[in-house]
Amino acid sequence: MTGGTVDEESSYKPQRRCSVVYYGVGHMLNDITSACWFTYLLVFLTEIGLPPSEAAIVMLSGQIADGFTTIFAGELIDRYGHFKIWHGAGSILVAVSFSSVFGGCLPCKIMGSNSSSTQTLGYSFFAAIFNVGWAATQVSHMSMVNCITLNSTSRVVLASCRNAFTMVANLSLYVVAFVVFSFSSSGSVMEVENQYRWIAYSSIFIGCCFVGVFLFGTEEPRLKREAREKGHARISWTYWFKKILYYQVALVYVLTRLVANISQAFLAFFVINDLQMSQSSKALVPAVIYICSFIVSILLQEITWSGQRLKIIYSAGGLLWIVSGAGILFLPSSMKAFVYVLSTVIGVANALMTVSGVSMQSFLVGEDLNGCAFVYGSLSFLDKILCGLALSFLESRQSSVPMMQNCHSSNIHFSVTRYGLGLFPAICALVGVLVTLSMELLEPASLMDPLLPA
Template sequence: MVDTIIEEQSTEAQNTEPLGRIAVLGYGAGHMLNDITSSCWFTYLLLFLTDLGLSPRDAAIVMLSGQVADALTTIFSGELIDRFGHFKLWHAGGSILVAISFSSVFGGCVPCEIMGISSAILQTIGYSLFAAIFNVGWAVTQVSHMSMVNCITLNPTSRVSLTSCRNAFTMVANLSLYAVAFAIFSIYNAKAYSDIKLEYRWIAYLSIFIGCCFVIVFLICTKEPELRQNRPGESKISWNYWFKKTLYFQVALVYVLMRLVTNVSQALLAFFVINDLGMPQSSKALVPAIIYICSFIVSVILQEVSWTGSRLKAFFISGAILWIFSGSGIFVLPSSLHNTMYIFSITIGVGNALMMVTGISMQSMLVGKDLNGCGFVYGSLSFLDKLSCGLALYALESDQGSTHIRSLTVHDSYSITRFGVGLFPAACALLSALVTCTMELEETSSKQLAEPLLV
């Protein structure tokens, strides 16, 4: 009995040691396929569908169907992962489904081709179907990948470093997408319906190829977490265990608000810079590129910080404050000063990175050593995230171009897009900062990475 206790203590001590560079980078590459397809989803889906002739409301329905499918899948996948484990197997299966289905999201309307009819209703149904299939695979990959953080290591700083590296690869994925899109749009410059479909299909194909290369790196460099394998006798933690924790609801609210800030602003950004600010077409790629470059730099820097609960809160609140000022500035930004948007892009990029890295790391701190319940935590929070983002985007996009609220001056009006990119994210950031202030996070100190990434 004594030997068993000593062995368990020795194993736990070993698992609290900081991770090396390869382990961190290998894990970070695992979400690249999800990230690059998600970037394409939020940035170009609404533009693609409206370019094909669908109304803003029908385009919003397609996105909502995908978000709902994603939300429901996260719950079931989290439960199954908690019950059976095998994170890498779930990750590989979800990645395969994403790779197979994503090109069809930006392809033609399959039901329309089968039935020989091209009505708006049938197009909406057809695109919604593949959007749902894509998001099922996306959700399985996301939950399995995020759940691995707690099972790979018990070291708090290494856990944040894994999340930070994952976020850095997210920025790489976004920049890769915009590079691909810029090249494709420059080559085709499509005007006809068939050419528009071909443009986006090539963007989808190249995005899938890039993402799959990184998934292979992840599967080779990342081992199935030993911490989970060493606990076969432990029973799965029930849902009620988490619902009795105040921290669960605090983290859930902060995570949902953080996702609303980043996803809603990203989805409407292209419309805003072109329609509201009157910027050149190149700004559709340049503005988000600046955002992601700044986020990437900050995400890499954050991997070198030794983390505690108070630091997580401080960095998150700092990111929220940046978004509050940025969103408020964007809301009142006149089109005559549209170049100021490039400055706001820098502050938004920094704010996004600070909020994303620390917000996701709060989930890891919530889970702690309760490894047999990590799938439910990540799955349930993702459920709330996807459903809230889908409903928010549907509400905003379905009214796009039809509703305007008069400003305090008589010369201008505030569009729904301006609310979606400026005031709405700022309000969500403010609320998330207030909730973060009420959190009581564990003040654990830990060593930095065994091999700093900035060498």
């Protein structure tokens, strides 16, 4: 048997557990900073005095930079590879710029001005830099899945493991946030900035430790390197545009990210403003969500996957989110404790939708390795732009909504926050389920392999 045949056969073998773990921790810095970004950025900016409309501009500037970087990075990675170089460089940008956003307005200190326009400009600049680095890390990390192995089941396991460590990253953030919010005051602007500065620096330290594990524990994907050395032609963009499955997977992925990101961005507003809960609940309620997501993600790794099973699991998650969205929309502040029940359901729904939604991309790519970065980059581009526009639209209307303390506690106040956290994600989940049910996912023979060897 030739060496090439041996390599090809070994590419279809299930991944070892240590390899799966090394890969899974590679997105920890992105995940922990992303959790802080979507959960606390808008809250942080409004608490230090920035108007909601200008806070929305900061968020949108980052999302636009992220979206266009995914296209740029995807194209260059498809051409030249070097996944780990892109990952390492992106991680450096993330660490430096993230500390500059939550560490205070550096341009304001340089220019000696704390005007609203100067703050918006300063925060928007570092928000853009942060998202450039975040996108480079994300595209390189996601593209590696299809180049590490040709085994479809192993690809789903890698995606599931990454999602499990996403939950670990989020839980780490909320543990830090819970401690900070419980033991420090937030009366003045300086005290608020100190709170979030501690959260940001702790997040960067935790994330960078795991980036080091990833870079030292993984190798540059052999399949991608061999494909380039053998002169395999890079797949044209038009190849994907001719596939109906590309549009279906793109829509499902974008809707899944909208559900997760929009709900996460408005969760802190909901528990503080609408339900009148304590400051520590800004960390405790999201933590419940991610504990449940983590447990479900671990359980999903033990499933033998097929295209039909992916569709069923995604649909189950979508239906759970529809129920949760209705509960959030009509939950009165007098029943605030029930939010923990809803958080449990949301955590399960997020895990089911995220793992299956991301895994659908591997079914789309198949063995077309020389175009996988474009797939992940283009889908992420749509995700970032649409998330940015949706968040900007909803957040810019926050100022026109009266606070909950003006309402009787037994009444339901239909705020923009409730629509953003409950109604909008529920609609996205419903559309995602309908699109998923219309898909035709091919059944690779390798799906019948065991998930992980001992």
